[in-house]
Amino acid sequence: MNINTHRQIDHALCGKPLMVEDGQSRVEMVTTASMAADEKGLVHGGFIFGAADYAAMIAVNHPHVVLGASDVKFLKPVRVGETVTAKARVQEVKGKKYWVSVSVLRADEEIFQGMFTCFVLDKHVLD
Incomplete structure (x- = not known):
């Protein structure tokens, strides 16, 4: 598995x-x-979104990929205590713009879905 982006992500959080x-x-x-928001657990x-976003980024898998928008x-x-799995797939590419669908599941139950608009930049966004 060759991952070219987001190499310092905290796997405990994303x-x-x-x-x-x-x-x-x-x-x-x-x-x-x-990750709890309240006393009921x-x-x-935001943590579910973070896992979905991370899955989208590594599906594109370019060192300079950034998120532009999401629905x-x-x-x-x-x-x-529950385990979730984010599954991402690049659906369309137009130039530097990538649309990535993401589904997050708990076992076989879908708990989150989204479309992420990602951009591959010529250089790091902070350069």
């Missing part, structure tokens, strides 16, 4: 890559107590 190949990726994230949606839906809540 998930661990399971597969990266041919415009596709799969990222697994085990939710932890530090509801995982804050997402949170379909089901996630509890602390």
Whole structure:
């Protein structure tokens, strides 16, 4: 598995890559107590979004890929201790613009879906 982007991402916060190949990726994230939004153990949606975003970035897998926009839906809540898997696939490419669909599942149940608009830049966004 050759990952060319987001190499310093914290896998505890955004998930661990399971597969990266041919415009596709799969990222697994085990939710932890530090992700809880409340005393009932509801995982804050930002962590689910982070795993989906990371999956989109490594599906594009270019050193200078950045997120430009997203259209997402949170379909089901996630509890602390549950494992989720983000599956991403590049759907379309026009020049430097990539559209990546992402589905996040808990077992076989879809809990999140989104379309991420990514851009591959000529140089690092901070340069």
